[in-house]
Amino acid sequence: MFDLTGKSALVTGASGGIGAEIAKALHAAGAKVALSGTRVEPLEALAAELGERAFVVPANLSDAASVEALPKAAIEAMGGLDILVNNAGITRDNLFMRMSDEEWQSVLDVNLTSSFRLMRGVLRGMMKARWGRIINITSVVGATGNPGQGNYAAAKAGMVGMSKSLAYEVASRGITVNCVAPGFIATAMTDKLNDDQKSKILTQIPAGRMGAPEEIAAAVLYLASPEAGYMTGATLHVNGGMAMV
Amino acid sequence: MSDIADRVKKIVVEHLGVEEDKVTETASFIDDLGADSLDTVELVMAFEEEFGIEIPDDAAETIQTFGDAVKFITEAA
Numbered sequence: 001m002f003d004l005t006g007k008s009a010l011v012t013g014a015s016g017g018i019g020a021e022i023a024k025a026l027h028a029a030g031a032k033v034a035l036s037g038t039r040v041e042p043l044e045a046l047a048a049e050l051g052e053r054a055f056v057v058p059a060n061l062s063d064a065a066s067v068e069a070l071p072k073a074a075i076e077a078m079g080g081l082d083i084l085v086n087n088a089g090i091t092r093d094n095l096f097m098r099m100s101d102e103e104w105q106s107v108l109d110v111n112l113t114s115s116f117r118l119m120r121g122v123l124r125g126m127m128k129a130r131w132g133r134i135i136n137i138t139s140v141v142g143a144t145g146n147p148g149q150g151n152y153a154a155a156k157a158g159m160v161g162m163s164k165s166l167a168y169e170v171a172s173r174g175i176t177v178n179c180v181a182p183g184f185i186a187t188a189m190t191d192k193l194n195d196d197q198k199s200k201i202l203t204q205i206p207a208g209r210m211g212a213p214e215e216i217a218a219a220v221l222y223l224a225s226p227e228a229g230y231m232t233g234a235t236l237h238v239n240g241g242m243a244m245v
Numbered sequence: 246m247s248d249i250a251d252r253v254k255k256i257v258v259e260h261l262g263v264e265e266d267k268v269t270e271t272a273s274f275i276d277d278l279g280a281d282s283l284d285t286v287e288l289v290m291a292f293e294e295e296f297g298i299e300i301p302d303d304a305a306e307t308i309q310t311f312g313d314a315v316k317f318i319t320e321a322a
Contacts, residue, residue, distance in 0.1 A: 127287060169283060 002225040005030035008078035009224065010071070012061065012118070013088030015042035017187030018137065021213035022085055025221045027054060031083065034074035061088050061114035062106060071121035082129065083224045084122045086115040086159070087137040091189065093148040104151045111155035112162070119166060123175070132175035133224045136163050137216070140183040140239045156181075160235055167233035176232035180219045183239025186210040207240030249296075249322065250315045256291045257311060260284065270312040278311075288314070296322050 009026045013019035014035035023046065027033045032053040035043045040058050047054040055077035059070040075081045089111045092103040119134055126132025141149055142156030160179055167177040184190055184201050190210065193201070202208060219236045222228055237245060254268050261278050274280040274288065289305045292298070292314060298321045300308070308314050 124290060127290075173283070 001227060002029050002221055004083070004224060007082040007224075008032040008034070008074075008080045009083035009085060010034045010036060010057070010074040010078075010081055010118075010122070011085045011087055012036045012059070012070075012114075013137075014046060015039050016087070017189070018182065018185060018213045018216050019085075019087040020046055021217040022087055022137075022220045023054075024050065025214070025217035026083065026085075026224060029221060029225070031224075032078040034077055034081075036070060036074070037088065061110045064117065067114045067117045068121065071118060075125065080129075081122050081125055082131060083133040083135070084118060085135045085137065085220060085224075086118060088114070089137065089139075089152075089155075091149065091152050093152070095148055096150050099150060107151035108155050108158075111152065112158045115159055116162060119162075119177075123170065126175045127170070127173050130174040132170070132173075133228070134163070134166070134175065134177040135220050135223045136160075136177070136179045137220075138179045138181045138235065140181050140237065140243050142181060143235075143237070143245050144243050163235075164233045171232050174229070176223070176228065178223045178228075178231060178233065179235040180216060180223065181235050181237045181239065182211060182216045183237070183242040184210045185213055185216060187213060205240040205242045207242075209240065211238060211240055247315070247319070249319050252295055253292065253311065253314050253318060256295060257288065257314075260288055260291060268311050270310070272311045273309055274311070275309070292318060298322055 009031045011019055011023045014023045015037035023033045023035055027050050034055045034057045035046055036057050036059050037043050038060050043056045047056050057073045057077055060066040092107050094103055115136055136159045138156040138159045141153045142160060145153050163177045163179050216238055219238050257268050258265050261280055263278050272278055274285055289300050293300055296318050308317055
């Protein structure tokens, strides 16, 4: 099950904890993977670890021209592009009353607008191939909200509405568009929380623990697979029961 | 029929799966040939590739019939 031999996948934010695991899972299933991110070094290290079928395609998602160029670079490297995983994301947390326009805009730009541009950029090839998988990594806070994350939650909820709209448009072309919404996952992003914050969060998670990046990657692998062809416009919530939506 | 019209017709027939004789000068892609809005986008993409031209969005909107497409491409190519 879940054989991606012959498929090509672009993963943004592949230098991060979740992105790297997603890339590994798709690669292990036989796909070629293009690893994107701003920091080249960790991407090169991951590519070296994966060996064959792994390519580094750096991009700065806050820069429109860089985003526009990314699908082309990925297609050039892999010879095609069948699977897009919009995983890259940044946070600029602040209380609503203190949030600057810049904090708002930078999170919207990187988390939402770049995903839109990448999706638009990969559609032509997928339409012609009559096959495609787009998987957007959102967040539990897009569904529940979170104090201090008005910008991040808006971007993540925005991705859900955007994904559903595109899912309608391209379902008849064999292209599916879905989201995976992680809860609290043990990564560098959540490492920044102090012990007090962590223990408070854990009381809200029925599973009693943070998730592992591998558990997000598994959901992505399913959605990328031929077996998931009838699932579109959906969000898989992987959050240990933290929000049952 | 011109070479351009033949090539356009071939694309339309292949893409929309319609009989060749249905693709007349005034045949509307949407009303007569069963295309949906996404089909028309795909047709324009196919025309662009076949003829190596760029069809801007506002021009694409004016291409409603087979005749419109042939006329536009003849002028652009």
